[in-house]
Amino acid sequence: MAIKFELLKESKDSMARLGKITTPHGEIETPIFMPVGTRGTVKAMTPEEVKILGAQIILANTYHLYLKPGHELISEAGGLHKFMNWDYPILTDSGGFQVFSLSDLRKISEEGVEFRSHIDGSKHFIGPEKSMEIQNALGSDIMMCFDECTPYPSSYEYSKQSMEMTTRWAKRCKEYHKNTDKQGLFGIVQGGMFKDLREQSARDLVEMDFPGYAVGGLSVGEPKDLMCDLLEFTTPLLPKNKPRYLMGVGTPDYLFEAVIRGIDMADCVLPTRLARNGTVLTSRGKLVIRNAKYAKDFSKLDPECDCYACTNYSRAYIRHLFNVGEILGARLTTIHNLYFLIKLMENIREAIKEDRLLEYKEEFYKKYGYI
Numbered sequence: 001m002a003i004k005f006e007l008l009k010e011s012k013d014s015m016a017r018l019g020k021i022t023t024p025h026g027e028i029e030t031p032i033f034m035p036v037g038t039r040g041t042v043k044a045m046t047p048e049e050v051k052i053l054g055a056q057i058i059l060a061n062t063y064h065l066y067l068k069p070g071h072e073l074i075s076e077a078g079g080l081h082k083f084m085n086w087d088y089p090i091l092t093d094s095g096g097f098q099v100f101s102l103s104d105l106r107k108i109s110e111e112g113v114e115f116r117s118h119i120d121g122s123k124h125f126i127g128p129e130k131s132m133e134i135q136n137a138l139g140s141d142i143m144m145c146f147d148e149c150t151p152y153p154s155s156y157e158y159s160k161q162s163m164e165m166t167t168r169w170a171k172r173c174k175e176y177h178k179n180t181d182k183q184g185l186f187g188i189v190q191g192g193m194f195k196d197l198r199e200q201s202a203r204d205l206v207e208m209d210f211p212g213y214a215v216g217g218l219s220v221g222e223p224k225d226l227m228c229d230l231l232e233f234t235t236p237l238l239p240k241n242k243p244r245y246l247m248g249v250g251t252p253d254y255l256f257e258a259v260i261r262g263i264d265m266a267d268c269v270l271p272t273r274l275a276r277n278g279t280v281l282t283s284r285g286k287l288v289i290r291n292a293k294y295a296k297d298f299s300k301l302d303p304e305c306d307c308y309a310c311t312n313y314s315r316a317y318i319r320h321l322f323n324v325g326e327i328l329g330a331r332l333t334t335i336h337n338l339y340f341l342i343k344l345m346e347n348i349r350e351a352i353k354e355d356r357l358l359e360y361k362e363e364f365y366k367k368y369g370y371i
């Protein structure tokens with residue numbers, strides 16, 4: 001069964017839209033924030049907790065799962081859904097980004113990338129076909145084409161040849177996928193920070209007719225206004241009736257800016273990574289729970305939140321847990337941070353429905369301290 005996208009509403013005062021994605025493991029309302037479960041787990045959470053928090057789809061990572069425990073083992077276990085006991089949609093990245101950001105001694109060629117594992121230094125190769133083989137073995141509902149996330153900054157020449165190789169790799173991924181019953185392969189637009197290259201990449205990928213498209217090569221350290229400008233230029237080049245996924249974006253302000261520019265899906269390790277370090281996202285900005293000022297603060301993490309952590313525990317208690325290194329501390333801040341972003345996207349969907357997204361953004365920014 002293929003990936004289907006229904007465009008339910010388009011905003012009048014921005015490119016924001018409401019949609020619904022149908023996958024073999026269920027439906028996803030967009031715009032959506034997708035929690036990251038890189039190694040087959042959303043860190044510190046059980047799948048039941050992730051579901052109760054309102055997550056509709058989670059991400060996993062081809063590079064990590066290929067290295068450990070190996071995609072063949074997961075395939076023998078019945079696929080990733082079964083292995084990790086998550087019976088809802090899963091999206092897997094293609095491994096390209098992690099090869100470049102995690103491993104060293106990489107050699108890139110037309111065939112693919114040779115690299116050494118960041119775990120034990122063993123030599124490996126992943127190319128378009130290998131990435132498809134791994135993702136098929138994992139059985140994810142949405143798979144990403146094998147691409148090169150062009151580093152930032154890169155010259156025009158490097159960005160051009162990198163984008164053109166990503167396009168050739170996309171063709172090979174599409175080719176490989178043809179012989180499988182899976183239909184959830186998304187193309188990834190590259191082109192660095194250059195509009196003409198972004199346009200070329202988008203046109204070539206749309207020509208290949210994917211069920212969805214990601215905007216890659218962003219959230220790689222470029223200035224926010226540059227990302228917004230490139231996004232504003234790129235999303236209109238993508239088909240209206242297909243989902244658009246901005247990779248690696250997840251702080252509240254970026255989520256608003258992405259949705260307003262026509263993005264339907266976003267992912268980020270930030271909320272869970274920040275949570276484990278004791279940084280809490282609240283309606284009034286970030287809060288570092290270890291701070292001494294919370295020692296006797298018996299109020300909840302976020303006055304406006306009704307999550308399990310905010311309902312049952314105080315800042316003082318959670319600070320105590322972090323101070324003595326108790327695991328429950330990271331679990332409670334993770335529950336809260338995930339709920340905060342999932343709830344934010346729910347509120348954004350409501351605001352689009354009621355044609356008041358820009359007002360909601362202003363209101364949120366003022367309280368959060370962005371303005």
Ligand SMILES: CNc1nc2c(CC[C@H]3O[C@@H](OC)[C@H](O)[C@@H]3OC)c3nc(N)[nH]c(=O)c3cc2[nH]1
Nearest residue numbers: 036059093094096097149216217218219247248
């Ligand atoms: C953080 N900024 C950022 N992340 C990015 C990722 C990883 C997301 C993936 O990596 C993990 O999070 C780091 C998540 O697991 C996610 O999985 C889909 C990208 N992946 C690919 N294939 N191509 C890109 O151009 C790309 C750009 C990114 N920019």
Ligand SMILES: [Zn+2]
Nearest residue numbers: 305307310336
């Ligand atoms: Zn909360």
